[in-house]
Amino acid sequence: MYSSNALKAVLNEKGWRLTPQRETILTAFQRLQKGKHLSAEDLYELLEQQETPISLSTIYRNLKLMSHMGILRELEFAEDHKHYELNQPSPNHHHHLICVKCNQAIEFKSDPIQKVGKSKAKQAGFHLLDCQLTIHALCPRCKKPAKSAS
Amino acid sequence: MYSSNALKAVLNEKGWRLTPQRETILTAFQRLQKGKHLSAEDLYELLEQQETPISLSTIYRNLKLMSHMGILRELEFAEDHKHYELNQPSPNHHHHLICVKCNQAIEFKSDPIQKVGKSKAKQAGFHLLDCQLTIHALCPRCKKPAKSAS
């Protein structure tokens, strides 16, 4: 959970600046209910309703920046757009089981997987940002019967 | 490794048809060198060069269909488009460590992860299509120094 100052610190370290927009975006994700994920458009509308609007291009730019920094994680469930959520450490870090047809997502945790992620990244000399097991599947409702005879 | 007949069988089971285009696409992936992945556009160009061209819309439709069937897997490394590869069973099944900046991808195997995937899907009553651990990271070359003084 980044405080405003912590956010400033990690931004400035790279030469980036702390802007009100960036704080607003981070706060929106921190306040988000567990299990919820936001698309760029979702966030845009949420902030509009909150009376703290931010332009869509700024939202896109910062969602990408904050994901690349490891503050947010980019999720690819829905067919045509990305979703985002906070990239949280160990006790809250989780993975997703998703139905490729209706996009329903179920979250679950797994420490062993996190360990694999850390060790593989280290082994290859990479700086780990996020590791996520994504299980693509068909939910009970979407796995239809083979084909009903005439 | 699907034979032409096996492909026909799984297609017909759902009321789909075996077309020369579908065979061509599957064959292209089966011939693909280990560690390689194709985007829709890549495949389009490959087939054009092979003198077995297929229209782009047909390619898109079938990449999606075959992914939803579990024959191919959809990978999300590059920023703006998907990549595909064969969805192979246990001895060849693998995961990816990718650099979010330059999109370099390293493959690795892990049976424990596959087990987690299978058990979680079963537990929730989902029909498993594919499970992939994606490790987002910065490769050695892309993790630049913090900021060089003037």
Added chain:
DNA sequence: AAACTTATTGCGAATAACTCTGATTAAAAT
């Protein structure tokens, strides 16, 4: 505190990955 540098914003236009439409073709069933 004022001046300075340049990262960031917002707007609208542009891009490009992907989807849709509708006429034509051709699998599979009868």
Added chain:
DNA sequence: ATTTTAATCAGAGTTATTCGCAATAAGTTT
């Protein structure tokens, strides 16, 4: 051989995301 309807192709259309640029303001230097 005939019938049914899924699939293909080409091109138009959609839309998530990016880009360009003038205006603004964060952080730094004086």
